[in-house]
Amino acid sequence: EAQVTQNPRYLITVTGKKLTVTCSQNMNHEYMSWYRQDPGLGLRQIYYSMNVEVTDKGDVPEGYKVSRKEKRNFPLILESPSPNQTSLYFCASSLRPLANTEAFFGQGTRLTVV
Amino acid sequence: QQQVKQSPQSLIVQKGGISIINCAYENTAFDYFPWYQQFPGKGPALLIAIRPDVSEKKEGRFTISFNKSAKQFSLHIMDSQPGDSATYFCAASSNDAGNMLTFGGGTRLMVKP
Numbered sequence: 345e346a347q348v349t350q351n352p353r354y355l356i357t358v359t360g361k362k363l364t365v366t367c368s369q370n371m372n373h374e375y376m377s378w379y380r381q382d383p384g385l386g387l388r389q390i391y392y393s394m395n396v397e398v399t400d401k402g403d404v405p406e407g408y409k410v411s412r413k414e415k416r417n418f419p420l421i422l423e424s425p426s427p428n429q430t431s432l433y434f435c436a437s438s439l440r441p442l443a444n445t446e447a448f449f450g451q452g453t454r455l456t457v458v
Numbered sequence: 459q460q461q462v463k464q465s466p467q468s469l470i471v472q473k474g475g476i477s478i479i480n481c482a483y484e485n486t487a488f489d490y491f492p493w494y495q496q497f498p499g500k501g502p503a504l505l506i507a508i509r510p511d512v513s514e515k516k517e518g519r520f521t522i523s524f525n526k527s528a529k530q531f532s533l534h535i536m537d538s539q540p541g542d543s544a545t546y547f548c549a550a551s552s553n554d555a556g557n558m559l560t561f562g563g564g565t566r567l568m569v570k571p
Contacts, residue, residue, distance in 0.1 A: 348501070375557050384467065386547055386561035387502070394557055402558060434501050442559040443490045443551040449501030 350450035367435030375438045376418040380431040425457045464562030477535040481548035488550040
């Protein structure tokens, strides 16, 4: 089954404790992105990648890091999480750039930073 | 500052009625306008999309209307059903924006039986 898999689905952590949210897709897509979803603000793009070792900032990259060492994986790293990063996070992948095609989203990761 | 503004934030419609969600954008470089549907506990999924060279696109009960001069587009759900109850997001992108996709704030739709 074609899918985007995120782990974990739920995470509660403390301020300053480094964490990684993993994202993997099995569709051989070149393009991948991370979003955060907050009430009233919709989804805001954090980072995106157009290929292995090619990443760029989205609208809200502060406090986040990403890496793309393999085509299928695109982990999101929070080096020192803060409470304002409490949110619902989604990873997405697409075959072509998002101005031309459908994005396939994972199930989401609900992160709480206390 | 949101580049894509969506309204209303929430909407209640009776079964069989028409649901209308509106979006306005600022960036005239946007040239791809998708709508995503999200059910609770799930990620968004593409519902329907339009490009500015057409004023309307229909897929089943779902229609996008596009007004390029007003920089507005809307989603119409005809004969709304309880199964349509979900959160709907409009979005916009442009070919010269890399892999950027800008979303509206979302509309929570409830269709009452």
